[in-house]
Amino acid sequence: MSAGRTATAADPRPDPRPEQRAPRRDAYAVAAAVLLVVAAVLVGRPIQDRLRVNWPPLLATWDPHVGPGTPAAVALAVAVVAHGPVLAVRLRWPALLAAVWATATAWILSLALVDGWERGVAGRLTTRNEYLRSVGRFDDIPAALAGFTRHILLHSPDNWPAHVAGHPPASTLTFVFLDRAGLGGGGWAAGWCVVTGATAGVAVLVGVRTLAGESLARGAAPFLVLAPAAVWQGVSADAYFAAVAAWAVACLALAVTGGPTRRSLPYAALSGLLFGLTCYLSYGLTLFALIGAAVVVLGRRGARERPVPRAVLFLAGLAVVPTAFTVAGFDWWEAYRLLITRYYEGAGGVRPYGYWVWANLACTALITGPATVAGLSRGGTALRHPATGADRRLALLVAAALAALLVADLSGMSKAETERIWIPFALWLLPCCAFLTRPRAWLAAQAALALLLNHVLLTGW
Numbered sequence: 001m002s003a004g005r006t007a008t009a010a011d012p013r014p015d016p017r018p019e020q021r022a023p024r025r026d027a028y029a030v031a032a033a034v035l036l037v038v039a040a041v042l043v044g045r046p047i048q049d050r051l052r053v054n055w056p057p058l059l060a061t062w063d064p065h066v067g068p069g070t071p072a073a074v075a076l077a078v079a080v081v082a083h084g085p086v087l088a089v090r091l092r093w094p095a096l097l098a099a100v101w102a103t104a105t106a107w108i109l110s111l112a113l114v115d116g117w118e119r120g121v122a123g124r125l126t127t128r129n130e131y132l133r134s135v136g137r138f139d140d141i142p143a144a145l146a147g148f149t150r151h152i153l154l155h156s157p158d159n160w161p162a163h164v165a166g167h168p169p170a171s172t173l174t175f176v177f178l179d180r181a182g183l184g185g186g187g188w189a190a191g192w193c194v195v196t197g198a199t200a201g202v203a204v205l206v207g208v209r210t211l212a213g214e215s216l217a218r219g220a221a222p223f224l225v226l227a228p229a230a231v232w233q234g235v236s237a238d239a240y241f242a243a244v245a246a247w248a249v250a251c252l253a254l255a256v257t258g259g260p261t262r263r264s265l266p267y268a269a270l271s272g273l274l275f276g277l278t279c280y281l282s283y284g285l286t287l288f289a290l291i292g293a294a295v296v297v298l299g300r301r302g303a304r305e306r307p308v309p310r311a312v313l314f315l316a317g318l319a320v321v322p323t324a325f326t327v328a329g330f331d332w333w334e335a336y337r338l339l340i341t342r343y344y345e346g347a348g349g350v351r352p353y354g355y356w357v358w359a360n361l362a363c364t365a366l367i368t369g370p371a372t373v374a375g376l377s378r379g380g381t382a383l384r385h386p387a388t389g390a391d392r393r394l395a396l397l398v399a400a401a402l403a404a405l406l407v408a409d410l411s412g413m414s415k416a417e418t419e420r421i422w423i424p425f426a427l428w429l430l431p432c433c434a435f436l437t438r439p440r441a442w443l444a445a446q447a448a449l450a451l452l453l454n455h456v457l458l459t460g461w
Helices: 016-051 070-090 093-113 117-122 131-138 141-146 170-180 186-197 199-212 214-225 237-256 264-279 283-298 307-328 332-345 353-384 389-410 419-426 430-435 439-456
Strands: 060-062 457-459
Touching (some): 070 093, 170 186, 199 237, 237 307, 264 283, 283 419, 307 332, 389 430
16 A cells, blocks of 8 residues: 555546655655765764764674574565565464564564574673663562662662663563563573564554554564564563553554443553553653554544543553552652663763764664655655545554654653664554555565674674
8 A cells, every 4th residue: 555646526536646756755765864874874983982882873883793593584584575565465364463473583583693692692681781680689579669769870879780770670570570480591581572572563563453454554564574673672671661562552542442342441451551561661661652642543433432431441550550669669750860860970971962863863764774764754645645544544653653752862861872762662663664565675675774784783782
């Protein structure tokens, strides 16, 4: 499906000119993104000491290499490019969702294994800034939560590692619970992040199908599998956070479009529960409220039918996680206030806002790929001249995700972070690829970028 077709009362046939212009606009959009990335590299190189990255705008090191994951990654890329668009149309919907999850898991893991098992997978979450370094400090969970804020600032005694201090404690508690279940260590933690993170694409497809129709969701499916973002999803806890946030949005879409049937009520409660958990996994993901608001607007016809029970159940679910942590002694607002102080005590106080406010967009272009850049251009056309109502609804959903990303960027609280933080928002930009014609060519470009980045750079955080 492609956007940009219009018709008049005198001539009901679609105007072919926007369709003819679309490839040219695609090329212009991709060229602009390439220039933005090149500018970020050229401007960043002379000041990389202030930027605190080795290969600006990415937190990466130049290290051309191959690894045990290389053959599998190349084979998967070829298979998805060759067969993905056809299978996305032909598979039954449940089978398609299962295929997306399985293939995305394999794609993420194979890319991670390009760096080897220890360096690319098992050792990722055990470095000095990561969550597993603090698992042992949660033997007494209530005491750890009650005293959590006392260890956020850099000058505080036994200050938390960067990622523990930079997130609410539900993120660290996830790995504490894994450890208590007998799944301790970097390998199990990495497996958890990869397997749960790969479900994010499934959640996005569910949300898109619910709000914009199955045809567009099927068109987006191969692009949600073969995203360059997979380079950073494996292995990062942000992939897990992205999945929780994505399922919160998907369940909200199912709730607001479910009409007066009782089936929508459990989705409302589950959406609220997952939104609450999202806010206690990452402070920045509170911006998913913008995407949630867009979902309510897009599903407003169904939302008008008996809205009170769904709203009550959503709010009840939303209160569960914050109430539990507050009762345990963790103050979200105080922790966030102290985090801002720590942020500027560290790299946030050194990295220049004037560079990162636009270089972050270059990072986003790299993790979403050229197909998404072209898809966003077509999404803009769909907002102005929608070929169908479904096109417009998808464009509005993607626009909400883009707005949330831009707010995060403009806030200034993202210049001491790295490209992994954009994963949750990026996954909701990828569906605009459903607007593209010639999907195999665009999928090949996506795969080529991911393989290139993963084989010439050693990414890290």
